[in-house]
Amino acid sequence: MEISTHQEPFIYVNDKRYEITRDCDPEMSLNDFLRDTLNLKGTKVMCREAGCGCCTVCAVYKHPATGEIESKPVNSCVTPLYSAAGWHIVTIEGIGGRSQSAGYHPIQASLADGFGSQCGYCSPGFVMSAYSQLRDNPKATKLEVEHFFDGNICRCTGYRPILDSMKSFACDAGKAGGCLEVEDLERGCCRSQVGKVPTSGVAAIARGWKGQKFYNPGTLKELLTLLGRLRNDNYRLVFGNTSSGVFKEDAIADHYVNIRNVPELYKIEETEASLEIGSNLTLHDLLVLFARVANDNKQAGRAYLGQFSRHLQQVANQAVRRNGCWAGNLMLKLAHPEFPSDLFVLMAASGAIVKVADSIDGGAAVQEYTMTDFLRQDMRGRVVTSALLPLSGGVGQRFGSFKITPRALNAHAYLNAAFNVSVDSANGYTVTDRPRIVYGGVCDKFNHAVKTENYLQNKSLIDQETVNGAIKVLESELNPAEEATWSSPQHRRSLASNLLYKFILGVASAALPAADSSGAQVFVRRVQSAEQDFEQEPSELPSAPLGRACPSPRPEDRLLERLSTSTMLLVGAMSCLARSYSPRRLRLS
Numbered sequence: 001m002e003i004s005t006h007q008e009p010f011i012y013v014n015d016k017r018y019e020i021t022r023d024c025d026p027e028m029s030l031n032d033f034l035r036d037t038l039n040l041k042g043t044k045v046m047c048r049e050a051g052c053g054c055c056t057v058c059a060v061y062k063h064p065a066t067g068e069i070e071s072k073p074v075n076s077c078v079t080p081l082y083s084a085a086g087w088h089i090v091t092i093e094g095i096g097g098r099s100q101s102a103g104y105h106p107i108q109a110s111l112a113d114g115f116g117s118q119c120g121y122c123s124p125g126f127v128m129s130a131y132s133q134l135r136d137n138p139k140a141t142k143l144e145v146e147h148f149f150d151g152n153i154c155r156c157t158g159y160r161p162i163l164d165s166m167k168s169f170a171c172d173a174g175k176a177g178g179c180l181e182v183e184d185l186e187r188g189c190c191r192s193q194v195g196k197v198p199t200s201g202v203a204a205i206a207r208g209w210k211g212q213k214f215y216n217p218g219t220l221k222e223l224l225t226l227l228g229r230l231r232n233d234n235y236r237l238v239f240g241n242t243s244s245g246v247f248k249e250d251a252i253a254d255h256y257v258n259i260r261n262v263p264e265l266y267k268i269e270e271t272e273a274s275l276e277i278g279s280n281l282t283l284h285d286l287l288v289l290f291a292r293v294a295n296d297n298k299q300a301g302r303a304y305l306g307q308f309s310r311h312l313q314q315v316a317n318q319a320v321r322r323n324g325c326w327a328g329n330l331m332l333k334l335a336h337p338e339f340p341s342d343l344f345v346l347m348a349a350s351g352a353i354v355k356v357a358d359s360i361d362g363g364a365a366v367q368e369y370t371m372t373d374f375l376r377q378d379m380r381g382r383v384v385t386s387a388l389l390p391l392s393g394g395v396g397q398r399f400g401s402f403k404i405t406p407r408a409l410n411a412h413a414y415l416n417a418a419f420n421v422s423v424d425s426a427n428g429y430t431v432t433d434r435p436r437i438v439y440g441g442v443c444d445k446f447n448h449a450v451k452t453e454n455y456l457q458n459k460s461l462i463d464q465e466t467v468n469g470a471i472k473v474l475e476s477e478l479n480p481a482e483e484a485t486w487s488s489p490q491h492r493r494s495l496a497s498n499l500l501y502k503f504i505l506g507v508a509s510a511a512l513p514a515a516d517s518s519g520a521q522v523f524v525r526r527v528q529s530a531e532q533d534f535e536q537e538p539s540e541l542p543s544a545p546l547g548r549a550c551p552s553p554r555p556e557d558r559l560l561e562r563l564s565t566s567t568m569l570l571v572g573a574m575s576c577l578a579r580s581y582s583p584r585r586l587r588l589s
């Protein structure tokens with residue numbers, strides 16, 4: 001395949017290069033292009049909100065800053081076609097199929113053999129999620145494989161057979177399975193075939209029939225020049241565009257500016273005092289980075305990043321975390337202050353500072369804001385460039401965060417919270433500095449529990465009176481809004497005080513009786529396993545030929561044979577399933 005450097009918009013799909021005409025609609029999604037233009041209907045579409053996963057495809061691309069070849073699952077329904085320019089997209093048709101010389105891909109075969117596909121509508125999404133993530137992490141464990149699918153919804157089969165089929169590719173699957181061979185991992189697109197993503201300076205790469213334009217700048221300077229020009233127009237920066245799955249109406253603009261290919265926005269810099277994270281880092285990048293920083297260097301001020309990382313695993317789903325950046329998440333909070341952003345809660349409790357560049361001075365003077373001040377900014381003509389996370393907390397620093405949701409994964413919070421206190425454990429767990437207590441999901445104006453923060457200063461957390469007092473103050477300052485789609489104000493109010501109580505139990509657990517400190521425990525989901533029995537009650541089965549065993553050739557068998565032969569004459573029939581195909585007992589682990 002040709003290594004691509006020129007400026008025309010193009011895309012590779014399953015090893016073929018396609019020019020994207022410049023007058024294609026800039027709002028066209030990758031999904032529409034695959035299904036309607038290329039007629040690749042294997043990729044499905046349903047919610048168009050990055051929420052169900054049936055539209056998942058694999059994107060293989062060169063990282064704009066590191067130059068590494070990476071692959072990730074992408075929700076094609078929210079990905080603008082033009083922001084995928086230069087990528088190599090692998091769809092379900094690209095990895096295997098009945099009519100292909102290599103046959104089905106092992107993941108497809110395993111799903112079918114494991115009875116993991118019923119109506120089949122979700123199956124391409126499950127397969128492509130597995131394929132993309134195994135490409136990236138071929139040595140995934142069973143637990144990791146289970147987490148691959150937090151953004152894939154199956155409406156009819158049920159998850160046990162699906163997970164069982166997929167877990168057979170885990171490195172710890174034992175004799176029952178094992179990792180994929182390299183050639184299977186790279187079926188559809190081999191790493192050496194991926195070229196450089198083309199960028200286009202400040203010229204538009206596409207122009208729609210309504211006059212909308214799409215830009216693809218390749219440097220921060222080009223981006224700021226463009227923002228200077230578009231400052232007073234209806235424009236939108238696009239990174240993952242996943243926020244269009246949350247607030248659809250926000251996604252419509254006259255000008256779209258793709259910021260993915262701006263290398264300066266991928267900065268990572270760790271010093272003694274802080275960790276600087278570029279605004280183009282995805283939620284997945286942060287999850288991995290924070291776990292590493294917390295583990296590599298056991299200094300006290302870095303420990304909280306471990307909890308930050310674990311919390312991120314509960315945000316959205318794999319494809320959104322791999323495509324959505326943290327700055328896009330904060331901008332959602334800025335535009336919709338009622339949105340229970342997990343990133344905002346975590347960063348505000350950490351004491352993060354957000355850096356913003358302005359097109360007015362070409363980014364010469366970068367402004368710095370606390371999280372609360374950031375929410376008051378007019379961001380027209382400006383771009384978030386990075387954030388500083390403090391690493392200077394002392395040994396007494398305790399950080400905790402929680403998220404209460406309608407279901408465990410892929411759901412916005414009813415209420416989320418993060419707490420950051422410094423305590424002197426030798427002195428009755430006295431709070432030494434002003435703590436940070438931040439909530440999301442209360443109402444559009446409430447973030448910091450300021451009165452409770454003031455109240456707790458210099459108080460001992462093992463004093464029952466302090467705890468009762470803190471909860472009383474908290475309840476007095478909380479005024480959860482009534483909203484049809486949220487849980488009731490009473491529910492969220494009691495969640496808020498229970499979470500503060502749980503956090504305090506955790507901080508002071510060493511000084512508490514076991515019965516009390518057990519209240520601080522957080523339940524961790526382990527690898528799931530299950531076994532399913534299909535009981536048969538012979539008296540309830542219909543009479544022959546269905547439902548009865550056929551030990552020897554009899555008239556019924558001949559009837560079955562004839563039925564099967566005539567079925568196979570039907571156009572499109574692939575095989576005839578006799579009763580013997582039905583699994584009497586499936587083992588799932």
Ligand SMILES: Cc1cc2nc3c(=O)[nH]c(=O)nc-3n(C[C@H](O)[C@H](O)[C@H](O)COP(=O)(O)OP(=O)(O)OC[C@H]3O[C@@H](n4cnc5c(N)ncnc54)[C@H](O)[C@@H]3O)c2cc1C
Pocket residue numbers: 049050051236237238239240241242243244245246259279280283314315316317320323324325326327328329330331332340341342343379382383384385410411412413
């Ligand atoms: C199914 C689903 C579940 C979700 N669940 C959660 C959840 O549980 N918790 C949670 O907190 N969030 C959740 N989200 C929100 C998700 O985290 C955000 O959609 C994502 O982080 C946005 O990033 P993006 O790159 O896609 O932004 P985009 O959609 O590309 O952009 C969003 C906005 O940010 C602006 N923008 C982007 N980058 C910059 C920048 N550098 N400077 C200035 N402006 C910028 C854009 O102009 C746009 O207005 C969920 C989203 C989905 C779709």
Ligand code: FES
Pocket residue numbers: 044045046047048049050051052053054055056075076077078
């Ligand atoms: S159609 Fe549901 S995630 Fe794309």
Ligand code: FES
Pocket residue numbers: 116117118119120121122123153154155156157158
């Ligand atoms: S097999 Fe029908 S939706 Fe999953």
